[in-house]
Amino acid sequence: MVGDKKKPPTLDVTAAAAETTSSHATLTQSSDRVTLSHPSGASATILLYGATVISWTAHGREQLWLSTASALDGSKAVRGGIPLVFPVFGPPQAGTAAEKLPQHGFARTTRWELLGRTEGESAGEANICVDFGLNAQSLDEETRAKWGGAFGLIYSVTLTSSTLETKMVVQNAGQGDSAAFDFNVLFHTYLHVPDVNKIAINGLNGLTYNDKTLGLTEHTESNETLRITAQTDRIYRSAPDELSIVDATADNKPVFTVSKVGLKDVVIWNPWADGAGKIADWEPKDGYQQMICVEAGSVAAWQTLEAGATWEGGVVHKAHL
Numbered sequence: 001m002v003g004d005k006k007k008p009p010t011l012d013v014t015a016a017a018a019e020t021t022s023s024h025a026t027l028t029q030s031s032d033r034v035t036l037s038h039p040s041g042a043s044a045t046i047l048l049y050g051a052t053v054i055s056w057t058a059h060g061r062e063q064l065w066l067s068t069a070s071a072l073d074g075s076k077a078v079r080g081g082i083p084l085v086f087p088v089f090g091p092p093q094a095g096t097a098a099e100k101l102p103q104h105g106f107a108r109t110t111r112w113e114l115l116g117r118t119e120g121e122s123a124g125e126a127n128i129c130v131d132f133g134l135n136a137q138s139l140d141e142e143t144r145a146k147w148g149g150a151f152g153l154i155y156s157v158t159l160t161s162s163t164l165e166t167k168m169v170v171q172n173a174g175q176g177d178s179a180a181f182d183f184n185v186l187f188h189t190y191l192h193v194p195d196v197n198k199i200a201i202n203g204l205n206g207l208t209y210n211d212k213t214l215g216l217t218e219h220t221e222s223n224e225t226l227r228i229t230a231q232t233d234r235i236y237r238s239a240p241d242e243l244s245i246v247d248a249t250a251d252n253k254p255v256f257t258v259s260k261v262g263l264k265d266v267v268i269w270n271p272w273a274d275g276a277g278k279i280a281d282w283e284p285k286d287g288y289q290q291m292i293c294v295e296a297g298s299v300a301a302w303q304t305l306e307a308g309a310t311w312e313g314g315v316v317h318k319a320h321l
């Protein structure tokens, strides 16, 4: 696990018991998952495998899309929810330190350690937060041999009545000049939407993006609002810190607000019918109509972390419906 001295000072590791309750919120733990419950009725369930959020409820409804065919037993990355991408986004390029790793790295396919829970306040309301840790020593030997970074990660998931915040701290525990490492990091959030044909994404106009469906070619977004009408897989570079997802068929009623801190890029992904048909664990096949991936991260360029240095970034997802 991440060294004691490097944990956030507020972290209450001793509270990570089988079940801890308070008048404000509860954390329930089983052998493979943790569930946070907020007094408002909101909840979040996180698998220790990949520290993957597999459910987030607010306003009495599920806010994340999860394939009904997804493995949840640690045999394969989860198809839906919020898989974590680290230390490489997409298929690693030959010649990079990450070249031997699988697509999207190892964070989503490694069991994390539960560090503990805290309660606090955000935006004037009570929240509950749970922290998970992963470091180089906890990787299996095969994975360690594929990527040498002396990394430590602390991943925090914070729940309020209508928001889910995901935050990552990356530490370089290495020593000496040669211990710097490069990484990508991304929160691969599958947002659940009532009908993808009706939503629009605001905040991308004027940005440069690389279109993965067109061989990663570079384009400039010229639409005030982005509608999803076909397979979409784009890396929007240097995106603004706030994006809104609205219902374009209902006076642009807000559906989600996505606010990022310390993260440069946003990936927008929907596999559409053609893509979903090729993904074995995607069910129901027409489920692409009820989701949109809005993935905040730093992926267009490597983040370089020097020995002893710490990096931090996160995203707040706010559900309006």
Ligand SMILES: O=P(O)(O)OC[C@H]1O[C@H](O)[C@H](O)[C@@H](O)[C@@H]1O
Binding pocket: 077, 090, 103, 104, 212, 233, 234, 267, 268, 269, 293, 295
């Ligand atoms: O199938 P996965 O490895 O989970 O990747 C799912 C998707 O992740 C990101 O959104 C990428 O931009 C897509 O190109 C990729 O298809």
